[in-house]
Amino acid sequence: MRMSKQPIRVLGIDPGLATTGYGVVEYKKPTTTCKEYGIISTKVGTPLPQRLLTIHTSIQKLVETYAPDVVAIEQLFFAKNVKTAFAVGQARGVAILGLAASHAQIVEYSPVRIKQIIVGYGKADKMQVQKMVRIALNLKEIPKPDDAADALAAALCWIYSEGRTTKTYGNNAKRH
Numbered sequence: 001m002r003m004s005k006q007p008i009r010v011l012g013i014d015p016g017l018a019t020t021g022y023g024v025v026e027y028k029k030p031t032t033t034c035k036e037y038g039i040i041s042t043k044v045g046t047p048l049p050q051r052l053l054t055i056h057t058s059i060q061k062l063v064e065t066y067a068p069d070v071v072a073i074e075q076l077f078f079a080k081n082v083k084t085a086f087a088v089g090q091a092r093g094v095a096i097l098g099l100a101a102s103h104a105q106i107v108e109y110s111p112v113r114i115k116q117i118i119v120g121y122g123k124a125d126k127m128q129v130q131k132m133v134r135i136a137l138n139l140k141e142i143p144k145p146d147d148a149a150d151a152l153a154a155a156l157c158w159i160y161s162e163g164r165t166t167k168t169y170g171n172n173a174k175r176h
Contacts, residue, residue: 010026025155032136032159038148040059052090055098071107130143
């Protein structure tokens, strides 16, 4: 982690095969600032290995560009479609692989936990989450597309909970 006088940079990731959302947020008490958000897109019909490589290399570029202290990634949650769950699981795996060499602390949150932290209700709908993200980051408009807003929500989730209730992976090394 950075020294307390410097802002903490959090990269939020909402993994998906067709669309992976990302959001970069900086936090220095009491201010939270959105630095960047967007999506990594892969085209349907492109061979799976190429789609996964696009996600992986794009995540690596985000890490190189923003040097996050923490990465908050949404856990996989599907109730019905097993085929989709496997594809998203693969996308999530290559995203985590792209983060693994960084010095960032990597944490994961369930969609329900993110909604609880951001909105105060674990079954909140997407629009409620998006509105709270807009308010929390003092944005003029709701972040679009949904995947980018969800990634910002994951980053805010870490900021609001300070990582105390998360499952942490690997690298908690200090930055040089």
